[in-house]
Amino acid sequence: MNVDPFIEAEKIAGHNAKRTCELLKVSRTAYHARRNGLPGRRAVRDAELTEQITAVHQRSRGTCGAPRVHVVLQREGAGCGRRRVARLVWQA
Incomplete structure (x- = not known):
């Protein structure tokens, strides 16, 4: 509200x-x-993660879904939850 x-x-x-x-x-x-009009911390972090998700997805030639993208991001050190990744993959 x-x-x-x-x-x-x-x-x-x-x-x-x-x-x-x-x-x-x-x-x-x-x-x-x-x-x-300043974006919140979540919006800023979501934008950063979306860039990383897009890069991972392109590297996999479009074959990685949210679970694999989440694993790759965890290995790269981007701490985030799997549901957040799923939401951002779906939005991207």
């Missing part, structure tokens, strides 16, 4: 963004990061 529009509306109405974030149980850091 995206609460950013609600927080913005509260700010326009003259309420404190800090208090609004506390009431909605949203960290102010995350709110301001989303507001500034």
Whole structure:
């Protein structure tokens, strides 16, 4: 659920963004990061892994699926879970 529009509306109405974030149980850091358009750590790491997955897939001439790609990434030292790799393979 995206609460950013609600927080913005509260700010326009003259309420404190800090208090609004506390009431909605949203960290102010995350709110301001989303507001500034910065990608999160997960998105950045996913982009890096997607590049590595694409490289592994191309090296195998398109024959490696998610389980094999996961094994290759583990051997190369890219620590990530098999489900994450499967999700990124499917998205790529």
